[in-house]
Structures are given as structure tokens and as C-alpha cells.
Amino acid sequence: MNSENRPEVLIPSTEISAAVDRLAADIRRDYAGKEPLLLGILKGSFMFMADLVRRLDFPLEIDFVRLSSYGGGTESSGKINVVQGLRSDVKSKDVLVVEDIIDTGLTVAYLLEYLHKKRPASLKLCTLLDKPSRRRVPVSIDYTGITVPDKFLVGYGLDCDEVYRNLPDICVLGE
Ligand code: IMP
Numbered sequence: 001m002n003s004e005n006r007p008e009v010l011i012p013s014t015e016i017s018a019a020v021d022r023l024a025a026d027i028r029r030d031y032a033g034k035e036p037l038l039l040g041i042l043k044g045s046f047m048f049m050a051d052l053v054r055r056l057d058f059p060l061e062i063d064f065v066r067l068s069s070y071g072g073g074t075e076s077s078g079k080i081n082v083v084q085g086l087r088s089d090v091k092s093k094d095v096l097v098v099e100d101i102i103d104t105g106l107t108v109a110y111l112l113e114y115l116h117k118k119r120p121a122s123l124k125l126c127t128l129l130d131k132p133s134r135r136r137v138p139v140s141i142d143y144t145g146i147t148v149p150d151k152f153l154v155g156y157g158l159d160c161d162e163v164y165r166n167l168p169d170i171c172v173l174g175e
């Protein structure tokens, strides 16, 4: 972290926590009596997933997938490669995809299409952050935490070239 690149807090941890509380309340209400599979997209969703599931007090399963896309840096290449690591049998399960941030929408659009073919009982999408200004494909989000401006964000799981995922707040990288 050099001084030109110091992360500035955009969403403090208290505000993140309040958003996760609200999401958990909605999810608890909708999934009562079911035993959903919460499917996180790695790596960005690991912290959100950990905080979310600790607020859910009913039986559920947790799994993670990793999507590989080409390219690095701050721009999505738009080409999603493959789904890695889906061990759970998705068929007939109530699947809730858990994502850190939806930007162009290409990542979740690809994953939802892939999961849909496996015939889950239901398929819904939860994201902590939504950056709607950059959407390239339409995505229907069932649970949204916080809508964010078109800035590159780091912290709380989000990275810039693999760094800053451990920050407890969501930050913007200074110019
Ligand atoms: P999408 O396919 O463009 O919607 O991108 C989704 C993925 O890109 C997210 O799961 C993140 O991993 C990454 N991403 C999008 N915006 C940001 C950001 O502002 N900071 C860090 N990662 C981001």
C-alpha cells in the first residue's frame, strides 16, 4: 500500500453489517422450512458468506464455486471460462447464489444459466453489492445489499490483483 494508492473507506464495516442483517432477515423469511444450498462464488464472496450464514439459524448447506475468466486487473474480460469445484448435487435443491458484487452481470449470468440446466428446485441470487451502471447483460437479483457507484472497490473480500481482500471496510482505491 503506497500513499498514492491508499484505500479510502466508502462503506464502513458497521454499514456492511447492517446490510447483512437485512439480507439475512429476508432470506430467513423466504427459506423457512427449506434446507437451501448457499453457493458462493470465490474468491470475493468468502467474507460475505461467512457473515451471512452466521445470521441464519436453520439447516442449510454451503458450497463454493470458482469461475475462471480470462485477464486480470480492474476490467472484466467478459469471457467466463469454466465452473470449478461444484461438488454438491444441485438437482432438486433450493439454490441461493451468493455473490460479492455484480458489475457487468456476465459472471452471474453465466453461472445462473449453468445451474439452471442442472434443474434445481429453485434458483435465486443474493449479492452484497450491486453496481448497476456497468451492467452489460440483464440480471434479476432477488436480494441486494447495497447499491454502489461506478468505482473500483476493494475490501471485505474484494480485491485488486489479489490484494486488499482482508480490509474490514469496503474502500475505493485513491488515484
Ligand atoms: P461481472 O461479471 O462484471 O458482474 O463481475 C463480477 C466479478 O468481478 C465480481 O464477482 C468481482 O469478483 C469482480 N468485480 C467487479 N467489480 C469489482 C470491484 O469494484 N472491485 C473488485 N472486484 C470487482
Ligand code: MG
Residues within 6 Å of the ligand: 041, 042, 043, 044, 045, 099, 100, 101
Ligand atoms: Mg466475485
